Amino acid sequence: MNVVKFGGSSLASGSQLKKVLQIVKGDKARKVVVVSAPGKRSSDDEKVTDLLIDLGMKALAKQDYQAVLSSVIARYSSIAEELNLGNEIIDEIELNLAALVAGNKQEPDYYLDAFKASGEDNNAKLVAAYFNHEGLPARYVNPQEAGLIVTNEPGNARVLPEAYEKLQQLRASEEVIIFPGFFGYTKDGKVCTFSRGGSDITGAILANGTQADLYENFTDVDAIYVANPNVVENPKGIKTLTYREMRELSYAGFSVLHDEALQPAFKQGIPVQIKNTNNPEAPGTSIVKERHSADQGVVGIASSHGFCSIYIEKYLMNREIGFGRRVLEILEDQKLSYEHMPSGIDDLTIILRDHQLSDEGEAALLERLRIELEADSVVVERNLALIMIVGEGMRRKIGTMSKAATAFAESNINIDMINQGASEVSVMFGIAADQEDKAIQALYKAFFE
């Protein structure tokens, strides 16, 4: 059996829900359906979740919330009307929202989380009603009933290990299960939402709990692309990606899916298939534990900016036991987390995310590095981009580095830093941020054209 998750754009309108029904009907294995809240119908539309946050804030602040409440209901109504569902489901949603407004305002975090979660929850009820209306037996399942127990951390809940066993029971259902994404219940019965990528997390948890054969993740792109489509025109799609490659690419700015959201599925070795609701015939991208086929080495190129480097020079540094450790202690002490630390004989470069380092913080850090480490020179450079080429096949492929470095050279891009460890799953290049797009284009050309 498969767990199938649909994202917000796949559920934004009645016509989208029709596609969803066809997809679910298209494969009997699709037994558990995880739904998001209705997303944007066009780029200037509003997501229901954003409207709900607005509604919750206004209700909490005792401001007039009628207009935004109406907007929320109007979104569900328009879907229900398009699908000829009648008023019953909309009445149920109205009642639910009224109950939320009347909820306990003494715990504002939980109060708001309940609003956020209702976007998915009410949409799951609506989807179940629609499927039944169209003759596909379906059942809305509430996360509390299913045993999706989470920590008491509003907006950042984590699933508790005991949840998985209980969720196994979902396999026994005769009907297709419609499960709201994005939240679970605490042991004391409160709604708590997950962080970023919330519905993806729910899907991955259910895939794990039900020991699914496949976790299908329907979104609005045909595949994960080998490079950012905003930078490279019509980039190729990736057919197969390993968990590991996915994670390396996510790190450097791939945004289709947040890799940590998929972790519960990865942990069980369940393959994840990225598909397009609007073009379900496209093969999509498989994310798997291991890849067996031979390939060209590099599977994807990613980049991210907003990094800075701190260059520390000290004569005889490499003879000074504990130097690197003391640098890292000072960073930790200044509440800075670092990304990489390439080193020479008498120098060391720390790469970190720029936003962590205010002008004041920079001054304090440099002072400490100069005084406590007696460094000869400490220099900060901002506006650094990290470019990564990723692929487990690189390990067996001589010449990857040559191809990449030649692409940089031919595009007249200076490489400030290079970092490649023994894993050989990725190589990182540090370059000036204003060269980022040019670098991605050059690497795409070198590896994929």
Place this chain on the structure above:
Amino acid sequence: MNVVKFGGSSLASGSQLKKVLQIVKGDKARKVVVVSAPGKRSSDDEKVTDLLIDLGMKALAKQDYQAVLSSVIARYSSIAEELNLGNEIIDEIELNLAALVAGNKQEPDYYLDAFKASGEDNNAKLVAAYFNHEGLPARYVNPQEAGLIVTNEPGNARVLPEAYEKLQQLRASEEVIIFPGFFGYTKDGKVCTFSRGGSDITGAILANGTQADLYENFTDVDAIYVANPNVVENPKGIKTLTYREMRELSYAGFSVLHDEALQPAFKQGIPVQIKNTNNPEAPGTSIVKERHSADQGVVGIASSHGFCSIYIEKYLMNREIGFGRRVLEILEDQKLSYEHMPSGIDDLTIILRDHQLSDEGEAALLERLRIELEADSVVVERNLALIMIVGEGMRRKIGTMSKAATAFAESNINIDMINQGASEVSVMFGIAADQEDKAIQALYKAFFE
């Protein structure tokens, strides 16, 4: 004025001393001459210093030392005879050695150090006698008389800062000064030798103390080569090298000069000229503070083996604050010093010198890394070589990396690791040790042919 230092092979025989005299006479600026002990005359010869250590050990152990004592004296005698110096100087050397044998055996380290130092000391007296005999006014100067005060660390003495001021007086000498290398005197009047590169250190200290314009270091090669002449046939010589480049090259196995030995000269910004006693017309290699001329970027290639890598993998490593610091703490605790630490998202590679890690030590370290850091996987790989390309010009030169990586690829060499920080003075490649020579040859071809 110049400080001029002659190495052991430049002073191994009377005919070599004739060359030395011509060199000193060839430039009036050559006022301070630092001499080593007589070195090998051929590859199967023995160095006087090695004979002296043998002599000292035997005398200390109250074993029969007559044969080795005779060998030492025979070496000086053969030089004196070749130069028609008469017996006076040899009598003086014999008396000196007899006094050393009769020295205080209660402090064995100091006892032995006095023997080791006598190789240079007696040779300085002999050279002074020879210069005077040939009509060049010269004066042997004892390090104690000159104020070359060092720490009480037999075999590893360091110059004390106050020595420099006193040494300035050497400038005032009318005669050429002949100064024994390799040792100084402690404050309480004991002889103490320097470590590795001992006579080079003395020369650098005198260059600093006398504020010399140039420190000429005469050895038996025409230049420092861009690559190891045992690996590359007839490599090009380096015309100019910066202090920094010299240091990076030394780290990775360049053995003409130990860069730390030259440090006292570097500190004063005094240029060092490497010349060949046997071919003084050759321009040699200049080691300077800064290079102004444009150049091709890479000035030298060096390599070193005997490294290993420890590869540590842990999911979400890059989110775990303090992970790198804790790795380094464990290394420090296990008395291991590391060279480099390239990192991926969820992995980290530690490069260290192989000899530090016994099988037992390895097992203990892996255990700690696995348990204390909860690493998912820890793998040690031995037989790693580090290849470095060095050159301050690389910073301004796009395409260096491309050239190097292409050279590796065309020679079918897999690059296990790459490390290049913001200094851009060197790039380090980790490869399998059995590919080391092939890599050097390929890089030489790429950058220098």
